[in-house]
């Protein structure tokens with residue numbers, strides 16, 4: 001076995017890359033990251049810079065939100081990448097791409113992506129984690145749609161994200177509405 005050079009020790013351990021658009025990050029993503037941190041020593045949240053895809057938040061805005069949300073979790077590292085995911089992964093010492101699966105409808109897209117990534121780099125595996133039942137219906141797309149139309153997204157995204165969504169859609173920052181039922 002090759003002897004480790006000085007300084008290489010800090011990169012040891014199991015690393016997973018959790019790629020995505022994160023436009024914006026939701027509690028569904030956060031749930032996957034927290035559970036992955038029980039398995040991996042480090043999870044790199046890799047925000048894809050995709051010029052083709054119209055995003056609500058800039059990469060810098062998305063990166064900043066993720067960094068703030070995980071500021072007390074040193075093993076969750078926020079980063080961004082351009083180009084092919086496999087090329088980004090090759091620059092790290094990760095062997096695993098992590099993706100969340102909500103429903104069978106996610107499967108086809110994920111299957112294609114994982115198969116393509118594996119054909120591009122046969123040393124890479126994609127690991128799927130089932131989203132917790134509380135967040136099965138949560139996606140960045142529906143969060144944006146609901147927030148744009150003035151619906152409450154509290155409890156589905158961190159408060160910071162809920163505030164940033166309101167700022168984006170120029171909606172008033174209000175306290176969470178609570179419906180109280182009288183008997």
Ligand code: PNS
Pocket residue numbers: 019020021022048083084085086112113114116117
């Ligand atoms: O959250 P998303 O939008 O479902 O994430 C998709 C993402 C960013 C993981 C995927 O589009 C991706 O890996 N993009 C980088 C470009 C790439 O490598 N494409 C080939 C994978 S099939």
